[in-house]
Structure formats: C-alpha cells, structure tokens
Amino acid sequence: MNYIYSFINGDFMRFFNREKEITEILSILEGNPDLVYFVYGPLNSGKTALISEIINNRIDKNKYVVFYINLRGIFISKYKDFIEVLFEEYEEDRKPVEIIKSLIKDVPSLCGIPTPKNTLEEILKKKTTKNVFKYITNVLMDIKKEGKQPIIIIDELQKIGDMKINGFLIYELFNYFVDLTKELHLCHVFCLSSDSLFIEQVYSEAMLKDRVDYILVDDFDKETALKFMDFLAEEILNKKLSDDEKELIYSYVGGKPILIIKVIKKLKIKGLKETLDEMLRDEMQKLKYFLEDIKEKDEESYNKIADALEIFKDSYEIEDIKIPKNIREFLVKKNILFLNPQKGTLKPQSYLVWNAIKRLL
Ligand SMILES: Nc1ncnc2c1ncn2[C@@H]1O[C@H](COP(=O)(O)OP(=O)(O)OP(=O)(O)O)[C@@H](O)[C@H]1O
16 A cells, blocks of 8 residues: 655656735634645646645645545546546454544555445445445544544546446546535645636536636746846855846746756756757747647647747737637647636647747748
8 A cells, every 4th residue: 555645746846925815724724624635727837736745745644534535647548437536445343533643643645545345345336326425424524533634635637528337437537626615624636737728618518607716826927037037046056146037037938947957957067048948949839849740730720829829929818718628628728739728728839839939921
C-alpha cells in the first residue's frame, strides 16, 4: 500500500506568492462545506502547486484529513479503473478511520480512501455508484466524529467525462459532491482542471447552478511575474537580473510560472536572448506544423482557423464569441487557446503561443 504522494514534479522548488488564492481557499476551509469548488486556469499555471502548498504548509494537519485523488497520467477506460484510483485497499482487520488516523501522522494527504479488501471486492461486484458513495460517506462521517474535517481534491476530473455506468458517471459524482457539500456539509470538495471546455460545460450546467463556485489560478500578472524572476534568479542563479532582462523575459513568456522557471534554469548554461529565441522558435515550429496539417486536410477550415488566430495580432485577450463556436472549441481543445467561461474571454495558452501566432500569421 503506498499512500505517500509527492506533489512536486521535477526539481524541488520553493513556492512563490499566490497569497490571494491561498487566502481565498483557507477561508473556504475555515467555513462549513457548502459548495463544490472548481480550481481552473490555463495549462501549467500552477494549480497543483498551489493546492500542494496549501495541503503541505498552510493548513493545520491536526484539523484536516485530505484525500487527493489524482486522475492525471492514469489510464481510465472503465468503471473498475476509476474505483481503483478512488480507493486504497488494505488487509489489516481495522476500521478505515483507524487506518486513516495512523497514516495521517506521517503524510499530509492520502491518495485514496482506505478500504478493507473484502469491502472493495463487494463494491466492485455491484455495478452501481450507490454503495460506493454510501461507503465513502460513512468513512467521512467517522472522520468528522473524530473531530477532523475531511477534504476531497480531485485532479483532472474531466478524464471520466465520457464514462457511463447508468447515466454519465461524472453527473453521478457531481450529484454526490453536491450532497456532501450543500446538503450534508460534511466534506470540502475541490476539482482541479486545465480543460477549459470541461469547465465551460460545468459552468453552463443548470443542475450545478448555485451549487458550485470557481477559483481561477491564472498565469502571474506582470508585476508578480517580474518578482518571480527576482525570486528564481536568487534561488537558482544566485544573482540579480536587470530590469531590461526581466522585461525581455516577460515579453517572450509572460507570466507562466513553468516557462519563467525554464528560462532562468537555462541561463546557467546559455545567454538570455539565445534561450528566449530558441523557446520561441520551438513554439513557432509546433504551431507551423499544426497549421500545415489542417491546411493539408481541409483548406476551408484552415482559412477559418487562420482568420480566428489573426484576431490575436492586435490583442492578447478577446471576447469569446468573436470566434465561431466550432473553431474556438477546436483551438481550445488543441490547447492553443484558453477559454475563461466566467469572464467570457479567450486568450492564447501562453505569451509564447501568442508570440508564435503574431509571427506566423
Ligand atoms: N507559485 C509557484 N511557485 C513556484 N513554482 C511554481 C508555482 N506555480 C507553479 N510552479 C511550478 O510550475 C510548474 C507547473 O505548475 P503546476 O503543475 O502546478 O501547474 P498546473 O496548473 O497544475 O498544470 P496543468 O495545466 O497540467 O494542470 C511546476 O513545476 C510548479 O512547481
């Protein structure tokens, strides 16, 4: 049984800023569970890093029990796959809550709901979610009786979007999450996703109105991005960057944390202009091949897509309906554009993509 989950992918990195988002989430956690929260934002904006910082360093570990269910990187094609991610089987003859209590002494979060072996077999035999949810609710109630507040976090929930058991599994889960929050006030629920089409579907789902809320984790704004560069230059290079250098980095990669980290790391072995030009060239190559493929398959679609992308030559962010629905959904699906359904806006997934668009179209 392996409950230890490392949130840090890649090198160890100290966490930077996000105080506004942290304050918002901590204040939600202090209150009674009431709504299901969707944490969304562009690709690699730092959603997982933020949640991980909160779980590891910002909450009182004696007060909360966190279940972090990560569907990222897991192949889920059938119900059984999903159940296997949701639960962690154990063999000892102890109650789940006892297992949980002993585990949380060592780790900040559990990556599955502990379930005795026989119970899991029973759950899997019945092809209905009713007994799954009943089991989870009982475990959560036991945790609450111990004076602790359970939190469920699901990363990349959209991965089960197409899965059907009776109806769509995802709707059954949403209903269950609404039960846990709005009805029972038993458990905090956070769903993380960078799939903005999925978030848009949730946003326009009448059933979820007034039962869910959204927390946007966007790329850093300019002021924060420049400070992040100072922070990283100190951490990684042990030196300061000039204002001109920071302005130049921002003009290429904007406020996307992962790209800023990449630039600063490369400065150990390469010059700044060379690093930035290389990154931009790679992005342009990707976009060029992407457009070439479309042009070869269907000239008419290519023209529509080129027209849509050309709109970004004048501005980074535009109103979503300026691009016809099918074209905008295609570009969002292909991770060229990010859709913010709350604001009704579209923008390139990063400044780097934006720069590639401006140079190629
Ligand atoms: N505030 C931050 N401080 C330090 N590093 C950060 C911060 N935000 C993001 N990062 C780094 O940027 C990278 C991408 O972040 P992360 O994986 O959290 O993004 P994400 O939004 O969850 O990605 P995805 O789009 O795949 O869901 C990680 O390596 C992370 O360590």
